[in-house]
Amino acid sequence: MARPWRRAAGLPPEDxxxxxxxxxxxxDVSHSYGERTVLREVSLRLTEHRVGVIxxxxxxxxxxxxxxxxxxxPTAGRVLVDGLDTATDVRAVRRRVGFVFQDPDAQIxxxxxxxxxxxxxxxxxxxxxxxxxxxxxxxxxxxxAGHADHPAHLLSGGQKQLLAIAGVLVxxxxxxxxxxxxxxxxxxNRRHVARVVAELEQDVVVVTHxxxxxxxxxxxxxxxxxxxVADGTPAETVGWYVERMS
Amino acid sequence: MTAPARHRSLLQRTPAGLELAALAGxxxxxxxxPRVPVAAGALAGVVVLALAGARLTPRQLLAQLRPxxxxxxxxxVFHLLVTDLATxxxxxxxxxxxxLAAAVVTATSTVAELVAVIEWLCAPLRLAGVxxxxxxxxxxxxxxxxxxxxxxxxxxxxxxxxxGASRPAFLMLVPLLVQVLxxxxxxxxxxxxxxxxxxxxxxxxxxxx
Numbered sequence: 001m002a003r004p005w006r007r008a009a010g011l012p013p014e015d016x017x018x019x020x021x022x023x024x025x026x027x028d029v030s031h032s033y034g035e036r037t038v039l040r041e042v043s044l045r046l047t048e049h050r051v052g053v054i055x056x057x058x059x060x061x062x063x064x065x066x067x068x069x070x071x072x073x074p075t076a077g078r079v080l081v082d083g084l085d086t087a088t089d090v091r092a093v094r095r096r097v098g099f100v101f102q103d104p105d106a107q108i109x110x111x112x113x114x115x116x117x118x119x120x121x122x123x124x125x126x127x128x129x130x131x132x133x134x135x136x137x138x139x140x141x142x143x144x145a146g147h148a149d150h151p152a153h154l155l156s157g158g159q160k161q162l163l164a165i166a167g168v169l170v171x172x173x174x175x176x177x178x179x180x181x182x183x184x185x186x187x188x189n190r191r192h193v194a195r196v197v198a199e200l201e202q203d204v205v206v207v208t209h210x211x212x213x214x215x216x217x218x219x220x221x222x223x224x225x226x227x228x229v230a231d232g233t234p235a236e237t238v239g240w241y242v243e244r245m246s
Numbered sequence: 247m248t249a250p251a252r253h254r255s256l257l258q259r260t261p262a263g264l265e266l267a268a269l270a271g272x273x274x275x276x277x278x279x280p281r282v283p284v285a286a287g288a289l290a291g292v293v294v295l296a297l298a299g300a301r302l303t304p305r306q307l308l309a310q311l312r313p314x315x316x317x318x319x320x321x322x323v324f325h326l327l328v329t330d331l332a333t334x335x336x337x338x339x340x341x342x343x344x345x346l347a348a349a350v351v352t353a354t355s356t357v358a359e360l361v362a363v364i365e366w367l368c369a370p371l372r373l374a375g376v377x378x379x380x381x382x383x384x385x386x387x388x389x390x391x392x393x394x395x396x397x398x399x400x401x402x403x404x405x406x407x408x409x410g411a412s413r414p415a416f417l418m419l420v421p422l423l424v425q426v427l428x429x430x431x432x433x434x435x436x437x438x439x440x441x442x443x444x445x446x447x448x449x450x451x452x453x454x455x
Contacts, residue, residue, distance in 0.1 A: 108390065109383070109437065111357045111385050119442075122379075123441035154249075171440070173442070
């Protein structure tokens with residue numbers, strides 16, 4: 001239903017399909033950085049709730065993840081997020097696909113915890129009262145409520161990663177892409193982040209070297225030299241990948 | 247840092263814009279009326295305000311003065327040698343009062359409040375096509391990344407020391423610069439991913455036609 005008050009209040013028009021999820025599609029996608037080709041004619045259709053992506057360093061995993069949020073536009077082919085082309089509808093794509101980076105220090109842009117979580121909502125022009133409520137709710141959910149006014153740089157590594165995740169989830173994306181979310185964490189924090197990922201109602205794509213994280217995932221893709229060389233359930237793919245690497 | 251509303255002191259509840267205006271007013275007063283009693287009175291007033299209004303401890307106040315302590319001592323010695331004690335005392339009292347007053351403002355205002363004031367002050371720049379929110383974001387990010395860059399510099403220094411390097415500190419600059427550029431690249435991606443570019447820039451007044 002159209003909501004003219006949003007326009008009257010100077011807010012961007014609400015996307016009526018924001019909650020609809022159909023598929024992430026890559027159609028003959030290739031990508032190069034200068035002379036170096038990192039993805040080669042990848043075609044995929046992802047409809048599962050939780051998708052894992054593994055592969056050795058330089059295999060094209062991170063570029064694949066960035067394609068899904070429109071952070072990288074393919075040099076050939078098309079990437080479609082619920083029918084939206086990342087090359088032409090990048091703002092709409094980013095509203096529905098949240099992205100969590102490996103290094104939370106690069107993702108936290110405000111000096112204090114609550115201010116950083118509120119950042120994405122400010123960009124979406126969410127009214128102040130709703131913003132405050134949503135920030136409090138997400139900080140509470142991730143055990144950061146007691147740190148709301150603390151300087152972000154004083155948090156532990158695990159807390160910083162949770163803050164980075166909170167900063168994305170507060171924007172209520174339909175999907176979340178994680179790029180190696182546990183690489184810099186100790187065992188306890190890895191398990192905590194794994195629990196957070198497992199409990200998300202959003203569809204997730206997780207790029208990782210942490211194979212334990214993929215337990216219970218619906219589908220796992222193995223990348224090698226810019227191509228998907230294995231695609232199936234964790235039981236089918238993870239063991240195959242481990243054997244191939246040994 | 248901010249305390250819960252019911253525990254907030256009078257100054258913490260005072261709008262940041264008003265505090266900044268008072269700080270600016272104090273600066274003007276101290277330079278417009280160059281008299282020792284005025285500067286001493288201002289310093290005493292700021293100390294009382296800091297202890298009672300902002301609930302800072304004497305130790306916290308001294309910590310604020312410590313970084314400029316050497317500078318204040320040097321200033322006093324310089325004036326004793328070149329001018330006289332009264333001029334030196336005036337300079338020292340004036341500077342100490344302003345440093346402590348600035349400390350009171352930063353201790354009783356959140357970064358968001360200070361950034362909001364900066365954005366409000368920059369609002370007229372919209373006419374020239376500038377986004378005040380971008381200026382506020384730049385200020386907030388500067389404050390956010392100072393400790394991050396300092397931490398990375400320390401890590402590089404430790405890594406060099408662990409491999410027996412006894413090289414001059416400035417040679418740390420190249421690896422630090424590389425790391426900062428990488429950090430800047432990822433942060434730019436993160437800003438895009440979090441919708442920082444959602445708002446269309448305002449059109450400059452001379453381009454609206």
